[in-house]
Amino acid sequence: MAYDAATGTAVLFGGYSVPHELGDTWTWDGTTWTEQHPAASPTPRDSQAMAYDAATGTVVLFGGLGTRNQLGDTWTWDGTTWTKQHPATSPPARELAAMAYDPAAGTVVLFGGYGSHGILADTWTWDGTTWTKQHPAVHPLARGEEALAYDTAAGTLMLFGGHNAHRPLGGTWTWDGTTWTKQHPATSPPHLGSAATVYDAATGTVVLFGGFGARRPLGGTWTWDGTTWTEQAPAVQPTARASSAMAYDTATGTAVLFGGSNSQYLSDTWTWG
Numbered sequence: 001m002a003y004d005a006a007t008g009t010a011v012l013f014g015g016y017s018v019p020h021e022l023g024d025t026w027t028w029d030g031t032t033w034t035e036q037h038p039a040a041s042p043t044p045r046d047s048q049a050m051a052y053d054a055a056t057g058t059v060v061l062f063g064g065l066g067t068r069n070q071l072g073d074t075w076t077w078d079g080t081t082w083t084k085q086h087p088a089t090s091p092p093a094r095e096l097a098a099m100a101y102d103p104a105a106g107t108v109v110l111f112g113g114y115g116s117h118g119i120l121a122d123t124w125t126w127d128g129t130t131w132t133k134q135h136p137a138v139h140p141l142a143r144g145e146e147a148l149a150y151d152t153a154a155g156t157l158m159l160f161g162g163h164n165a166h167r168p169l170g171g172t173w174t175w176d177g178t179t180w181t182k183q184h185p186a187t188s189p190p191h192l193g194s195a196a197t198v199y200d201a202a203t204g205t206v207v208l209f210g211g212f213g214a215r216r217p218l219g220g221t222w223t224w225d226g227t228t229w230t231e232q233a234p235a236v237q238p239t240a241r242a243s244s245a246m247a248y249d250t251a252t253g254t255a256v257l258f259g260g261s262n263s264q265y266l267s268d269t270w271t272w273g
Contacts, residue, residue, distance in 0.1 A: 001245035001258060002050040006057040007079040010247040010256050013061060016046035017265050021067060025082070030252040033269070038081035045071060049099035049113070055106045056128040062110060065095040070116060074126070087130040094120060096194075098148035100157055105177040109157055114144040119164055123180070136179040143169055145193035145243075147211075153204045154226035160208060163193035168213040172224070185228040192218055196246035196260070202253045202273055209257060209272075212242035217262050221272070238270045 001012040009027040016022065023044030025036040042048075048064030048071070059077040063070065072093030074085040091097075097113025097120070108126040112119070121142035123134040140146075146162030146169075157175035161168065168191040172183040189195075195211030195218075206224040210217065219240030221232040238244075244260030254273030259266045 001247045001256075002052045002059045003247040003249060004052055004059050004077065004079060005054065005250060008251045010249055011050075011059050011077055012245055012258060013042065013050065013077075014045050014048065014064070015245070015259070020044065021046050021065070025077070028249070028256055028258075028269070030249055030254075038077075040084070041082045042073065042075045042084075043071075047095035049097045049110060051099045051101050051108050053101055053108050053126065053128060054103060060099070060108050060126060062091070062099060062126075063094050063097060063113070069093075070095050070114070074131070087126075089133070090131050091122065091124045091133070092116070092120075094144075096144035098146045098159065098162075100148045100150050102150060102157055102175070102177060103152075104155055109148075109175060111140070111148060111159065111175075112143050112146060112162065118142070119144060123175070138182075139180045140171065140173045140182075141169065143193075145212075147195045147197035147208055149197045149199045149206045151206050151224065151226055152199055152201065156226075158206050158224055160189065160197070160224075161192045161195060161211065161213075163212075168192050168211075172229070185224075187231075188229045189220065189222045189231070190214065190218070194242035196244040196257055198246045198248045198255050200248060200255055200272070201250065207246075207255055207272060209238065209246065210241045210244060210260065216240070217242045217260075234272075238268070239266075241266060 021044040045064035070093040094113035119142040143162030170191040192211035192213030217240040241260035254271040
């Protein structure tokens with residue numbers, strides 16, 4: 001899921017619900033969900049990466065897991081339909097990578113995920129036309145299912161956690177457009193992967209919810225202020241879950257969370273703000 005600033009709606013594509021991958025497109029206008037019926041769409045999939053590219057005014061989708069194989073295709077959503085892109089260079093096919101827009105550089109940044117030859121630790125940027133592999137001197141350990149969001153207040157991308165060989169990871173990293181830097185906050189969420197995260201412009205913090213750690217889904221809410229993590233204690237919050245989709249709805253000033261998995265697949269909608 002990603003917030004489409006051009007149309008003022010959050011856009012959700014695909015996912016998984018027993019017994020197969022989905023290929024539907026839905027938009028959230030702050031009150032209700034509406035299924036869209038575009039002339040063209042990506043093939044059904046789950047575990048894809050999505051982010052809004054403010055430079056081109058489109059939502060970018062990359063890769064994921066199809067019926068039987070990992071995907072490496074790039075699609076853009078213009079508010080009406082999906083268009084398959086044909087960049088000269090692309091990242092290898094993968095699932096469960098993280099992606100977010102870096103407004104300082106005007107590019108979408110993709111990191112890691114699971115590829116056909118193992119767990120990845122590569123960094124790629126999308127400039128609206130093609131993908132470019134970056135070669136930072138330092139980068140996080142190979143992982144998938146990590147949380148990634150642009151911290152507007154700090155002017156950096158923030159990456160947390162993930163999984164490596166089914167082992168949940170901790171660690172907070174930031175990307176400044178050139179290299180990755182490991183942060184050492186006084187407090188942090190537990191080691192986890194598959195958490196939902198987004199930048200909350202109303203509070204100037206990155207919000208992280210849930211995830212999978214210690215062999216069970218989690219239900220904690222954490223915020224990152226650019227220096228440290230703080231666990232929040234809201235009176236009401238979603239049940240523990242992993243693999244939810246989350247986007248920040250600028251029009252309403254709330255973070256929107258949808259679905260995820262616990263002992264079953266979920267279809268509930270929550271807002272944080």
